[in-house]
Amino acid sequence: MASGDFINKSLSLPPYPEMILEAVEALNDGNGSNKTSISKYIESRYGVLPPGHKVLLNVHLAKMRDSGVLDFWKNNYTKRDPNAPPRRGRGRPPKPKELLPPGTVLSPPRPRGRPPKGPSVMQRQSKATAESGRPRGRPRKMARPAGGFGGTSASSLKPSARPRGRPPKVKPELI
Secondary structure, three states: HHHHHHHHHHHOOOHHHHHHHHHHHHHEEEOOOOHHHHHHHHHHOOOOOOOOOOHHHHHHHHHHHOOOOOEEEEOOOOOOOOOOOOOOOOOOOOOOOOOOOOOOOOOOOOOOOOOOOOOHHHHHHHHHHHOOOOOOOOOOOOOOOOOOOOOOOHHOOOOOOOOOOOOOOOOOOOO
16 A cells, blocks of 8 residues: 555656745745755655656756746745846946937947058058068077187177176185
């Protein structure tokens, strides 16, 4: 007899959206009901549930939230109140839209980014690069020859009073 009750109970389950709405109304929490409390209420009310109950509950809660039947706020689900203003999330609120009179034709928005250069500018640039003969950008580093440039080095041409760089640390002499 117990197995017959089990079969009847599992077959006579109402659709998930009805069970979810009933759970949210019955729990009647001020901040709403979270997913686990809704699941526990459905389990206590309807007994044994199908094996994929948690997955089905997640799917139906997401559908009901997306369709606007339920509000999801701070991990809690509540029934949507049609008279209540929409809740604001984090971040800056959107700018209010200005209503335009009917029949107004809007021009297409300006494209993003830098506008393309005109044909006269392109001609001038191509002439400048052809005349100079130099490639654009930073010049490449020249490899130093092994013997140096002409046998004389820059240090021998200029007598320097001090060597380059930080002077060595003076070590105190031990007596």
